[in-house]
Amino acid sequence: MSSAKKSAERLIKKYPNRRLYDTQTSSYITLTDVKQLVLESETFTVVDAKSNDDLTRSILLQIILEEEASGVPMFSTDVLAQIIRYYGHAMQGMMGSYLEKNIQAFTDIQRKLTTSSTNFDGKSFSPEMWTQFMNVQAPIMQGMMNNYIDQSKSLFVQMQEQMQNQSKSLFSAFPFAVPPTTPPEKK
Numbered sequence: 675m676s677s678a679k680k681s682a683e684r685l686i687k688k689y690p691n692r693r694l695y696d697t698q699t700s701s702y703i704t705l706t707d708v709k710q711l712v713l714e715s716e717t718f719t720v721v722d723a724k725s726n727d728d729l730t731r732s733i734l735l736q737i738i739l740e741e742e743a744s745g746v747p748m749f750s751t752d753v754l755a756q757i758i759r760y761y762g763h764a765m766q767g768m769m770g771s772y773l774e775k776n777i778q779a780f781t782d783i784q785r786k787l788t789t790s791s792t793n794f795d796g797k798s799f800s801p802e803m804w805t806q807f808m809n810v811q812a813p814i815m816q817g818m819m820n821n822y823i824d825q826s827k828s829l830f831v832q833m834q835e836q837m838q839n840q841s842k843s844l845f846s847a848f849p850f851a852v853p854p855t856t857p858p859e860k861k
Contacts, residue, residue: 689723
């Protein structure tokens with residue numbers, strides 16, 4: 675990270691009493707305030723006031739936990755369980771990258787829709803208008819998303835098969851004994 679970017683980044687310190695201090699505004703803030711910074715696309719870092727350890731991810735996860743506990747959750751129990759299963763798995767890094775790219779693609783699509791949509795008065799759609807639009811368009815959008823997910827899944831399976839084939843050809847050159855597929859007969 676360059677020093678110019680680091681100096682422009684907002685610094686929030688977390689104290690042992692669990693309070694968050696925004697060094698830019700010289701005031702204590704709440705998780706709700708941090709959530710607002712995220713919604714406003716503010717760049718910030720949360721650090722432990724004593725050790726200077728980066729706590730940004732844990733604060734963001736805390737906000738997600740609060741959002742999931744109230745209102746309508748974004749993640750089903752099955753999705754959360756699947757995510758947990760990937761921790762420590764050989765594909766963990768790939769799964770993180772896969773999720774990140776898909777969320778970025780979704781964000782890009784949403785941004786394009788938002789910037790190119792105006793109502794009949796030439797004004798941008800309000801959140802209420804978007805809600806009405808999405809209620810009408812939900813089945814169409816769901817179908818589009820399902821098609822996208824199916825295509826993405828197909829590409830992921832193809833990539834996995836290619837990796838397996840490459841691994842087989844790589845390891846076939848080594849003189850390792852191939853374990854038998856059936857147990858030897860007892861005499």
